[in-house]
Amino acid sequence: MIRIALFLGLLLALSGCSGNWGWYVVDPRTTSGWNNLRFLLSGLEYTVYLSAVAITISMTVGLLVALPALSPFPWLRRASRVYVELVRSVPLLVLILWVYYGLPQLTGLTLSVFWAGVIALALSDSAFQAEIFRGGIQSIARGQYEAAYSVSLGYRDTMRYVILPQALRRILPALGNQLIYMLKMSSLVSVIGMQELTRKANELVVVEYRPLEIYTILVLEYLVLILIVSSGVRWLERRLQADES
């Protein structure tokens, strides 16, 4: 990953010499460049906040959808299946538009851009979370349930203290993937006016007409953000593994 960053840095340094670039637009040494840079970075807070709230909700909903998928009752399994199939087949961009423009008409509620974004992202991701949780829980051996039941634990305590802690460890890499996916997909919420990273870049491009430099900065913003997140996930994985050995 460090190599990729170095490669990109090199590419930029080289391109700086070629004359087609106009880095002045984000040159921190000039006042306007510095202000532009700060303007671009100011979207970071919303991108992170939006993604964090959405993934918290989508994990919760995902778990609640996964549990009936594992139930002995066929109608519960079917309900869970229908939810996953339905939600999974709507493109995220379409879902964002539908939640923001459609849902208020249907319900009479007015949604802020932020919450429309959160709902659309969380809804869309919850179907994938449900599949991840289902797989993770299913991978835990039958004997773990039996041992928990044999020391008198009920279903809820068995899930909470025995099954889910083990399942979570196993699905941690997949959850990390979903978080990264969420951070990237949050860029789509720019279409309804959410002032996150991508929206800020779009707005600056309109003013400065320097799409190459501005979108390159945008790429780097996502790159750095996601490299930090994925190294965080890997740190957590290592820590949990070290716990047990």
Added chain:
Amino acid sequence: MSAEMPEDSAPLIEFDAVSKDFGKFRALNGIDLEVGRGERLVICGPSGSGKSTLIRCINGLEQIDSGRIVVDGVALEPGGRGARQVRGKVGMVFQQFNLFPHLTVLENLTLGPVRARGLSRADAEATARRYLARVRIPEQAEKYPRQLSGGQQQRVAIARSLCMEPGIMLFDEPTSALDPEMINEVLDVMTELAETGMTMIVVTHEMGFARRVADRVVFMDAGEIVEMAPPDRFFTAPESQRCRDFLQKLLHH
């Protein structure tokens, strides 16, 4: 059958015409069985004979399809809800140990007492350490299961069950997954447990253990109890041909 029951004590476990099917396969076929308080029963038989299923029915890990099991006054019936209540009275040790790999030994032992029996953490830990000493691994309390040998893991599993203070202990092939040199350390712990007067039902092919410890030995085949006798008679003069064949194979193995 009743002649071998310890007299003047009502049976602690009672099977009344119990049957259990897995799809079209009949795992238990009309089982009648009584186990007295403090009795040690060893069950043997070929694989698929229903011996594991039989003990798994006692703590409700398998639902029975017909008949009735009464465990210390609690009835288990088809579709009934007695399982949770029975599990408070019955401990179980599994072939594959089934320790909780994400918890330390001590946490494995205290989870049930704290969550299900409502003990304080301090009380549960004191009980846990007492039973760890009894299975002779007091020094392993802070380790994780994977850091222990198979024999040690199985002894932890026995201690985990004992921490629930059960009146009955079930053992489902407790030494079958162990390396030969570790079998005895587990059997020794079980023998000591038997000496304390614990009611035990043990599914095993360890015939030396059966001879030493069992009050009665049961031979099962095709979901039925074929032979049931005290060990001296069971090993010297089995009545059925199926039992004789089985013992023959076991001894020449």
